[in-house]
Amino acid sequence: MRPNRSAGGLGFAAAVRFDPPASGLRGSLRVPPDKSISHRAALFAAMTPEPVSVTNYLDAADTNSTLAAVEQIGALVQRRGAGELLIRGCGLRDAHESDGPIDVGNAGTLMRLLPGWLATQPGRSWTFDGDSSIRRRPIDRIADPLRLMGARIDATDERFPPFTLHGADLTGIEYPMPVASAQVKSCVLIAGMTTAGGTTVIEPAPSRDHTERMLAAAGAPVERDGNRVTVRHVDELGLDAIAVPGDLSSAAFWVAAAVLVPGSRIVLEDVNVNWTRTGFLRIVERMGGIVLGDLEEHGAFTPGEPISELDVAHGPLSATTVEAEEVPLAIDELPLVALLGCFADGETVVRGAAELRVKESDRIQTVVDGLNGLGADIEGTDDGFVVRGGTGLRGGRISSHGDHRLAMLGAVAGLASREGVEVEGMDAAAVSYPGFVADLDTLLAR
Ligand SMILES: O=C(O)C1=C[C@@H](OP(=O)(O)O)[C@@H](O)[C@H](O)C1
Numbered sequence: 001m002r003p004n005r006s007a008g009g010l011g012f013a014a015a016v017r018f019d020p021p022a023s024g025l026r027g028s029l030r031v032p033p034d035k036s037i038s039h040r041a042a043l044f045a046a047m048t049p050e051p052v053s054v055t056n057y058l059d060a061a062d063t064n065s066t067l068a069a070v071e072q073i074g075a076l077v078q079r080r081g082a083g084e085l086l087i088r089g090c091g092l093r094d095a096h097e098s099d100g101p102i103d104v105g106n107a108g109t110l111m112r113l114l115p116g117w118l119a120t121q122p123g124r125s126w127t128f129d130g131d132s133s134i135r136r137r138p139i140d141r142i143a144d145p146l147r148l149m150g151a152r153i154d155a156t157d158e159r160f161p162p163f164t165l166h167g168a169d170l171t172g173i174e175y176p177m178p179v180a181s182a183q184v185k186s187c188v189l190i191a192g193m194t195t196a197g198g199t200t201v202i203e204p205a206p207s208r209d210h211t212e213r214m215l216a217a218a219g220a221p222v223e224r225d226g227n228r229v230t231v232r233h234v235d236e237l238g239l240d241a242i243a244v245p246g247d248l249s250s251a252a253f254w255v256a257a258a259v260l261v262p263g264s265r266i267v268l269e270d271v272n273v274n275w276t277r278t279g280f281l282r283i284v285e286r287m288g289g290i291v292l293g294d295l296e297e298h299g300a301f302t303p304g305e306p307i308s309e310l311d312v313a314h315g316p317l318s319a320t321t322v323e324a325e326e327v328p329l330a331i332d333e334l335p336l337v338a339l340l341g342c343f344a345d346g347e348t349v350v351r352g353a354a355e356l357r358v359k360e361s362d363r364i365q366t367v368v369d370g371l372n373g374l375g376a377d378i379e380g381t382d383d384g385f386v387v388r389g390g391t392g393l394r395g396g397r398i399s400s401h402g403d404h405r406l407a408m409l410g411a412v413a414g415l416a417s418r419e420g421v422e423v424e425g426m427d428a429a430a431v432s433y434p435g436f437v438a439d440l441d442t443l444l445a446r
């Protein structure tokens with residue numbers, strides 16, 4: 001049976017209702033292409049002097065901002081069909097100055113990675129800006145290492161967009177990162193590949209490694225030694241083709257929905273199962289949820305990313321604790337851990353996740369307020385949350401606060417609740433998953 005869903009309102013304020021379905025989610029689905037890998041595909045293609053073919057590129061607001069940005073600095077993007085692009089780049093040392101500011105929209109990844117490349121262009125400057133959410137997100141985390149390498153960055157209140165970046169001939173550094181952030185690591189490695197002696201970043205804990213994999217595929221010498229990642233000098237990148245796999249962070253919403261809604265059994269196809277992204281699946285498994293898939297690192301996709309199907313069924317859950325070292329491996333899925341915690345026996349705790357406070361919204365505050373408003377018993381801490389679970393959710397109304405992951409969290413909460421949930425600002429899902437509601441219809445139609 002179709003869910004009872006009604007939409008009202010205009011623009012970002014549109015509210016959409018998600019009711020518990022009469023039977024579970026069923027069938028198979030291809031989730032959208034990976035957002036992190038799509039951003040990197042466009043950026044790396046733009047840095048490459050020869051044309052690069054990209055297939056299965058994510059057509060969503062964030063990754064469209066990246067295409068617009070690379071066009072603004074001189075790359076030509078030919079759109080050949082759904083998700084199919086041919087990108088003719090500028091080469092590593094010839095990014096053009098842009099007429100106006102580069103608008104990163106809502107995309108933190110674009111705002112933190114592109115400066116890594118542009119900082120290497122001596123004598124040229126660019127201004128970056130974005131939406132109201134991006135203007136609250138710090139850039140000192142990339143400005144500090146880029147300044148140590150020789151670039152100049154003038155930021156609003158020292159650490160926020162809009163900011164202006166002045167490129168320079170950079171010097172290599174060895175950089176112990178104060179936060180476990182794949183965006184900072186990627187920025188420094190991208191900048192580092194033009195430095196004479198190379199550049200090393202030291203991660204406090206492993207984070208997603210798509211940049212390292214793409215660097216290696218493009219011929220940039222990159223090595224890992226424990227938590228140290230070093231990139232060495234390269235004159236130009238060489239890449240022919242990039243095929244983007246399915247996004248685990250988007251798949252995670254269906255994993256949670258299938259685990260929570262009685263009678264569910266679904267298969268998600270061609271999902272990227274890079275170990276640095278599958279922390280959420282390990283957490284779900286620890287809570288007693290059943291997700292079957294081939295999570296070994298083989299079956300490589302281009303360039304060097306493993307994929308698998310995920311076979312997920314409804315089942316009971318028990319509480320778990322997520323500690324700091326697991327956080328970067330499941331960072332964007334932690335709101336879903338809070339939701340699962342509401343249905344799990346015992347107390348679910350997430351610690352060491354203060355980074356959630358500087359995402360598209362303060363995801364500790366918005367998750368805690370949002371789920372408590374639906375009948376949860378969840379308490380925020382400085383660096384995470386504590387959920388007293390087992391009673392499920394009544395339902396009610398939740399705001400996305402313009403945050404795509406909050407919007408989709410609200411939808412899944414509605415499916416799992418007793419009385420249904422109205423999500424205010426569901427349109428925010430278009431940042432990473434424009435087809436979310438249509439895909440839900442597919443899983444409810446079987
Ligand atoms: O490198 C990336 O593509 C990303 C890294 C993570 O951010 P941080 O590096 O800030 O943790 C993640 O939250 C974001 O959605 C995408």
Ligand SMILES: C=C(OP(=O)(O)O)C(=O)O
Pocket residue numbers: 035106107108109110332359360405432
């Ligand atoms: C935090 C996210 O992305 P970004 O940092 O690129 O805005 C996200 O997608 O949840």
